[in-house]
Amino acid sequence: MEDSPSHLSLVLDLSPTQWHLCSTGENPLPLNAFLAHLLTFLNTHIASKHENSLAVFAALPGKSEMLYSSTDPTPPEVTDTADSNTYQPFKALDSAVVNGISRYMDAVDRNAPEAPCALVGALTKALCYINRLNHVPIDNANLAPTIPKAPDPRILIISVSPDLSSSYISLMNSIFSAQKLKVTIDVCKLFGPDTVFLQQAAHLTGGSYLNLEHKEALLQYLIMTFLPPPKLRRYLATPTQDKVDFRAACFCHKRIVDIGYVCSVCLSIFCSPLPVCSTCRTKFPIKTLQRLNSSRPPPTNGVGKPKNGVPTSR
């Protein structure tokens, strides 16, 4: 771990509803207990190598926010007087993250319906940030080769929400840009069922996906699985990738499907055969529709697939 510096951007899913569910029920993990584990993990990352860098992004209902970055560690809000007993970088990090989170959690209107969490917004911000750090300033490009400020970059997503199928396309776009930038995406699923799309994110970028069963051992799992930079992981016995589910979201109802009807012109996915592609307006041959309709698999039990046409809104 001493060998090469690495950059970590953390994306934190802060859905108030999901965190409420996560802190109740069986095997609960309240937000503040989680934060204690998380901050120790982040401090370990910063301390394990002098050149390591860190940024923390919050995915909040309807918006995303950068809470902390080690290149600009003191946001104006942090006005606490210096505490000589604490290592300053830790203090700046801890207070930025904790203050940031409580500021948003306090502002939440518990009576209003909750907007979906801007996970993709936070993820793209993390990518833009990494791109900015690694972008050689044009004025210096032909001078001495600069060392990238975000070496061996990775993004760790801590997720508590289910798949948001309405953001399928934008999430996939972010995953592909992470691939291009050679950014590894790690996923730690703290609460709720596996998310298909985040599994794909980890798989496609060579990251790890972990669905945490023993929440009390969170810190241990974080350190074992996500602390080693991606370059070193192949030498360590980090948990191997489990099954990857390649299901997609249909464009018509944002439903997750394992068999879809795909427009050959634009590759839009639909959950049932339709005569005209709603994305590119291509008309499909009647013969095809007849053939597809007659060979459709019977609706799966319970969660019935929609009958032809009549998309239901809401």
Add this chain to the structure above:
Amino acid sequence: MSGRHDKNYMDVDSDSGGSYIADDPDFNEGGARGTKGKGKKAVRRKETFKGKSKEQPYAWEASYTRSWDTVQEDDTGSLQNSVQDLLTQGRRRRLLAPAAAIRRTIIRHLVILLDLSSSMMDRDMRPTRFDLMLEYTREFVVEWFDQNPLGQIGVVGMRGGVGERIGEMVGNPQDVLRCLESRTKLEPTGEPSLQNAIEMARASMSHLPTHSSREILIMYGSLTTVDPGNIHDTLDACVRDKIRVSVVALAAEMKICREFCDKTGGSFGVALNEGHFKDILFELVPPPAQRAAAAAGPGKGSTADLMMMGFPTRLPDSSPRTLCVCHSEMKSEGFICPRCMAKLCDIPTDCDICGLMIVSSPHLARSYHHLFPVKAYTAVMELTPEERNTRLKMCYACSSPFKELQKTTITAPGLSPLDRYRCPNCKNDYCADCDLFVHDVVHVCPGCG
């Protein structure tokens, strides 16, 4: 021609191939437009060059330039203006691009024909034609798969008078890159045979379904071809099979190449220098605009269709070993057909048991940014006093402070003096770097996403 279309003819090995072909009486019949034989070849090429160099500068006449050199200092010695121009050009290109999605045939099959004859060792392109072709081909493959996610690429080499299969038709960019990796294995030698190589490519595409395109891309540095038969028969066969042939010539125009492109609807270009080579090659990356059904008459000729596809589950190496249905082998990893639960080794494929087309949904998703592009941001020219107080002082995406430009240096239209580019949808302001990055790479607006 078709009578000779057998295995022996296609796979003549290189030692017997040279003499066999040279002795062939009708070897000059079709491909002879460029030259008559090996001996005359060098002379011929020189003549062509002499004639041409008066009109157009050749790569070897200019000093070796890197792309960086195209950014030049202005009178005051500042790089800023030129850099701004570059940024602005990118932005203007986007603004001019049509907002509506263009119909494209996205499932493509392409065989790349690489000239690996000795003429490729020519240094009129630096370091050599061969090295440059390899480098650009690798970049081309990456970019091509990015824009043609369900496509497949095969690679055929032309050397020693035969066509040589270098890479099978595959849908995974990494596999294609692997077969282009070893420079030594591809070492140029002997003469190229257009006909042998095109026939080999044609054979590998004969079984393809109708809703996919069939394309051949030829990168050709020679001015000759040694062919066993009449290459016009091959041309007719390509037209019949609806194979689109495009040629990027590195030396000069060869009539037969031009004919192939014209008759099959491909494009033809002669590279004038390194940069131009890359430009004309990369013009072949975007899917050819779907020919309107109108061209073939109403209701006819439309290749559009709705396809049922299955999205599998991938099993890890650690899963218990079971039998695959494609090779009947015991293995751990594989993909499970969602309809019949058969285990398959590679995707995309048709399930061997139930016939369902099995694809990886991420493959499909690679192209969705074409369908839903991020709207162009508008350059903010000034802020009201009120906005100066309320708006963020830093880029909404990367959190770096906006770097306002000096009033005197502003020349280009579409460039914000405040370094602020505003999303028409979410109304957030982004810096110039993030504007480019969002539109060229991420394809998601951080404020809208």
